[in-house]
Amino acid sequence: MKTILFNLTKPELEKFVTDMGCPRFRATQISEWLNRGAPDFSVMKNLPEDLRNKLDETARTLPVKIVKKLESSDNQTTKFLLELNDGEQIECVLMRTTYGNSVCVSSQAGCAMGCKFCASTLLGLKRNLTINEMFAQVLVAQWELRGDKLKDIKPNGDPNNNDVSHIVVMGTGEPLQNTENVIGFLEKLNSELNISWRRITVSTCGIAPQIRELTKWGRPINLAISLHAPVDELRSQIMPINNMYKIKEVLDAAFEFSESLNRQLMIEYILLGKKDENGETYIYNATEEYANKLSELMRGHNVMVNLIPWNAVDERDFASISGNAVHRFQDILIKNGIHTRIRRERGADIGSACGQLRLKNAKK
Numbered sequence: 001m002k003t004i005l006f007n008l009t010k011p012e013l014e015k016f017v018t019d020m021g022c023p024r025f026r027a028t029q030i031s032e033w034l035n036r037g038a039p040d041f042s043v044m045k046n047l048p049e050d051l052r053n054k055l056d057e058t059a060r061t062l063p064v065k066i067v068k069k070l071e072s073s074d075n076q077t078t079k080f081l082l083e084l085n086d087g088e089q090i091e092c093v094l095m096r097t098t099y100g101n102s103v104c105v106s107s108q109a110g111c112a113m114g115c116k117f118c119a120s121t122l123l124g125l126k127r128n129l130t131i132n133e134m135f136a137q138v139l140v141a142q143w144e145l146r147g148d149k150l151k152d153i154k155p156n157g158d159p160n161n162n163d164v165s166h167i168v169v170m171g172t173g174e175p176l177q178n179t180e181n182v183i184g185f186l187e188k189l190n191s192e193l194n195i196s197w198r199r200i201t202v203s204t205c206g207i208a209p210q211i212r213e214l215t216k217w218g219r220p221i222n223l224a225i226s227l228h229a230p231v232d233e234l235r236s237q238i239m240p241i242n243n244m245y246k247i248k249e250v251l252d253a254a255f256e257f258s259e260s261l262n263r264q265l266m267i268e269y270i271l272l273g274k275k276d277e278n279g280e281t282y283i284y285n286a287t288e289e290y291a292n293k294l295s296e297l298m299r300g301h302n303v304m305v306n307l308i309p310w311n312a313v314d315e316r317d318f319a320s321i322s323g324n325a326v327h328r329f330q331d332i333l334i335k336n337g338i339h340t341r342i343r344r345e346r347g348a349d350i351g352s353a354c355g356q357l358r359l360k361n362a363k364k
């Protein structure tokens with residue numbers, strides 16, 4: 001297996017280059033390239049060509065390597081299929097938005113949670129990602145944005161800014177099954193890339209004790225709870241984690257996080273239909289009754305309910321519901337005084353739901 005230079009400490013990198021017969025300052029040059037997200041050695045133009053070739057034989061730059069890159073038709077979303085050093089594959093997505101450049105990061109290879117609507121869990125959990133494997137996903141996106149150019153002096157929030165400004169830990173995996181590394185990754189983001197806590201979002205399917213750990217950690221990030229159903233019976237059918245932590249326990253922990261850190265809580269709610277035996281679509285978790293039950297759970301709390309029209313996953317037996325049904329559900333929440341918005345689908349033309357790219361590649 002090749003040595004991953006990004007994983008080496010400064011003295012280790014210096015030893016690596018001096019063992020190759022090179023002067024020590026080469027380590028500083030290489031390190032600058034690594035911190036910009038250089039995908040390989042060919043881009044390191046200030047190194048002699050024979051050194052670049054030698055490095056290529058024995059080493060890799062980052063702990064992730066791009067296997068496939070897909071661009072949405074509007075050029076606003078880039079999706080990467082990345083390979084880790086042991087051959088496992090993960091996804092990460094760069095979204096260029098009016099408020100900045102956001103990266104959706106994976107926290108595990110695969111996922112053990114078994115949510116019935118999700119593609120990422122179909123092959124089970126492979127393993128947790130390391131701090132550097134998460135950080136390198138951000139560097140891949142950073143390189144995509146500005147290549148070998150040094151940092152532009154434009155404030156975050158400027159649509160022409162070519163820096164990553166927002167992070168969502170919402171890719172493959174359940175971040176709170178890998179809490180220690182996720183916290184290490186977020187601390188590194190904040191200290192090394194200067195990404196503010198308020199521009200970081202961690203999404204969980206609801207591992208209540210780990211939500212309480214985030215509260216103890218005390219950083220004012222955004223917390224998103226994948227709720228997807230307002231009653232335990234329904235939620236347990238689509239999210240097995242609900243058999244371990246019921247809705248009340250999860251929301252109590254989440255409201256405590258939101259209140260103690262003074263952050264608005266994000267509630268994620270995928271709107272699902274299903275097919276009956278005649279092939280007709282019926283509304284599954286987006287009925288009027290469920291909209292009212294969801295409103296009761298949210299009332300009096302500082303929350304934003306993100307409604308997500310379902311993305312088709314071939315292997316799952318759910319169906320999309322009509323735009324009218326989506327708006328009817330939202331209207332009930334609004335009438336009940338709940339803050340809500342419909343999440344715009346991004347990059348639907350390049351692989352729709354999270355996990356699909358990895359899944360499709362794995363089946364080849």
Ligand code: SF4
Pocket residue numbers: 111112113114115118119120121171172173174205226
């Ligand atoms: S929705 Fe998230 S937690 Fe659930 S299976 Fe998919 S990746 Fe895992």
